[in-house]
Amino acid sequence: MATPRLRTRKLSEPTIARLPVYQRIAEGWALRGLTRIDSRQIGELAGVTPTTVRRDLAGLGSFGTRGAGYDVQVLSERIAEALGHDREYDVVVVGIGNLGRALVNSTNFLIRGARLVALYDIDPEVVGTLVAGHVVQPLTDPIVAATVGVICVPPQAAQEVADRLVGADIHALLNFAPQVLSVPIGTAVHYVDFSIELQILMYHLNNGTGPLGGGLLHSLGISTPNSLRPVT
Amino acid sequence: MATPRLRTRKLSEPTIARLPVYQRIAEGWALRGLTRIDSRQIGELAGVTPTTVRRDLAGLGSFGTRGAGYDVQVLSERIAEALGHDREYDVVVVGIGNLGRALVNSTNFLIRGARLVALYDIDPEVVGTLVAGHVVQPLTDPIVAATVGVICVPPQAAQEVADRLVGADIHALLNFAPQVLSVPIGTAVHYVDFSIELQILMYHLNNGTGPLGGGLLHSLGISTPNSLRPVT
DNA sequence: GGATGTGAAGTAGTTCACAGCC
DNA sequence: GGCTGTGAACTACTTCACATCC
Numbered sequence: 212m213a214t215p216r217l218r219t220r221k222l223s224e225p226t227i228a229r230l231p232v233y234q235r236i237a238e239g240w241a242l243r244g245l246t247r248i249d250s251r252q253i254g255e256l257a258g259v260t261p262t263t264v265r266r267d268l269a270g271l272g273s274f275g276t277r278g279a280g281y282d283v284q285v286l287s288e289r290i291a292e293a294l295g296h297d298r299e300y301d302v303v304v305v306g307i308g309n310l311g312r313a314l315v316n317s318t319n320f321l322i323r324g325a326r327l328v329a330l331y332d333i334d335p336e337v338v339g340t341l342v343a344g345h346v347v348q349p350l351t352d353p354i355v356a357a358t359v360g361v362i363c364v365p366p367q368a369a370q371e372v373a374d375r376l377v378g379a380d381i382h383a384l385l386n387f388a389p390q391v392l393s394v395p396i397g398t399a400v401h402y403v404d405f406s407i408e409l410q411i412l413m414y415h416l417n418n419g420t421g422p423l424g425g426g427l428l429h430s431l432g433i434s435t436p437n438s439l440r441p442v443t
Numbered sequence: 444m445a446t447p448r449l450r451t452r453k454l455s456e457p458t459i460a461r462l463p464v465y466q467r468i469a470e471g472w473a474l475r476g477l478t479r480i481d482s483r484q485i486g487e488l489a490g491v492t493p494t495t496v497r498r499d500l501a502g503l504g505s506f507g508t509r510g511a512g513y514d515v516q517v518l519s520e521r522i523a524e525a526l527g528h529d530r531e532y533d534v535v536v537v538g539i540g541n542l543g544r545a546l547v548n549s550t551n552f553l554i555r556g557a558r559l560v561a562l563y564d565i566d567p568e569v570v571g572t573l574v575a576g577h578v579v580q581p582l583t584d585p586i587v588a589a590t591v592g593v594i595c596v597p598p599q600a601a602q603e604v605a606d607r608l609v610g611a612d613i614h615a616l617l618n619f620a621p622q623v624l625s626v627p628i629g630t631a632v633h634y635v636d637f638s639i640e641l642q643i644l645m646y647h648l649n650n651g652t653g654p655l656g657g658g659l660l661h662s663l664g665i666s667t668p669n670s671l672r673p674v675t
Numbered sequence: 676g677g678a679t680g681t682g683a684a685g686t687a688g689t690t691c692a693c694a695g696c697c
Numbered sequence: 698g699g700c701t702g703t704g705a706a707c708t709a710c711t712t713c714a715c716a717t718c719c
Binding site for chain 2: 221227228231232235236239256257294295296298300302308309310312313314316317319320321322323324325358359366382383385389390391399401402403404405406407408409410411412413414415416417418
Binding site: 249250251261265266268269273275276277278279280281 | 698699700701702703
């Protein structure tokens with residue numbers, strides 16, 4: 212345990228949802244060879260006000276430079292620290308259909324400390340095949356030890372899979388099935404529901420009122436001035 | 444236009460994010476043959492307090508029955524109304540990789556008024572094939588008229604695709620690429636980023652502090668008492 | 676009895692405005 | 698000059714507590 216101290220004083224829920232976005236932005240600038248970014252620029256790209264950006268970042272300690280903004284490298288590191296990206300953790304994925312395949316093959320899903328350790332499926336056609344460097348195991352096999360379980364099965368099967376994962380002592384679930392899960396207290400479930408995203412988008416469109424400029428989290432409604440278009 | 448009036452007085456952002464969740468729950472109960480549900484039950488399943496549920500629903504007009512809760516059928520309809528599900532709208536999907544395929548083949552993505560009208564891809568291997576009842580068109584083809592564009596391409600290509608969609612007069616984008624998009628003012632972009640979901644989940648796990656019982660939206664951390672387990 | 680719907684109170688998050696520093 | 702960091706003001710959301718109605 213290399214000095215795990217100073218795990219930043221607790222951040223608010225909205226803040227932790229925004230930090231990964233800022234980090235993405237910082238990495239984007241770093242890739243383009245830029246070294247500094249200010250709160251106004253981050254804000255416009257993320258769809259929030261500069262003040263909100265500064266508040267969020269101030270919560271990680273003072274590392275900006277007055278008059279000059281933030282160093283993208285430092286910014287990225289500080290966020291990684293705050294979010295606990297130094298820690299590594301194991302991930303199992305259950306359900307290797309199109310979605311499961313998309314996730315494990317994506318270069319952007321299993322990043323920042325996440326390590327894929329096993330894949331499970333129930334379909335005999337799929338079991339035994341090699342996906343993303345792992346042989347797909349039958350669901351009847353014992354579930355290996357892991358920190359996070361990702362559920363990509365049809366909704367009817369989701370609860371049963373959740374039970375198996377919890378039974379295997381996995382207490383953090385990322386559920387892509389449109390199905391509310393019942394789990395014991397102490398287990399965290401995080402839902403991702405594509406149709407809900409679409410529904411929220413449509414609500415805003417119908418009512419005009421939406422975050423067409425400034426929003427929250429995924430609801431990041433962005434209307435970026437072309438002045439900030441990435442230079443090509 | 445069949446009396447589009449009484450589009451409910453504006454709902455708060457957190458509320459509209461929760462409504463689809465309530466609706467899912469109501470539909471689940473209806474499927475199991477149950478006809479009534481109360482705010483406590485909805486709350487436990489959705490990971491919010493009963494009071495929050497009642498406030499959210501009160502915003503859609505009074506349709507609960509004191510002493511007996513809500514009729515799941517009516518509940519579902521009222522939410523549909525409030526969210527504008529009566530309106531139909533056209534959706535195009537760009538990028539027919541694993542993710543795009545998973546989305547269009549899912550029985551749960553294109554629901555509630557969403558109608559798939561076209562698929563586009565750049566890969567000659569994919570163009571011309573039949574996916575979800577549509578022949579995949581080359582990206583060089585003109586983009587058909589639609590309301591929503593779904594972007595499932597690699598991050599490097601996302602901005603270019605967004606430009607094409609906006610150029611085709613599509614002003615609502617659902618972006619699955621981990622890439623901040625620049626679009627003209629008036630265009631709504633909604634981001635879905637899987638790795639961010641994972642990161643938020645891990646933050647909560649590391650800090651214990653998380654929504655292990657009660658959260659928000661996707662962050663619906665749920666610790667459902669087994670008393671509410673669906674009866675099998 | 677039991678659960679809704681809602682004023683009133685409380686809490687959390689955002690934005691203002693400016694002092695402080697580069 | 699410019700931009701960060703933050704007390705103070707404000708706004709939005711949630712929770713309490715209870716009157717209201719089935």
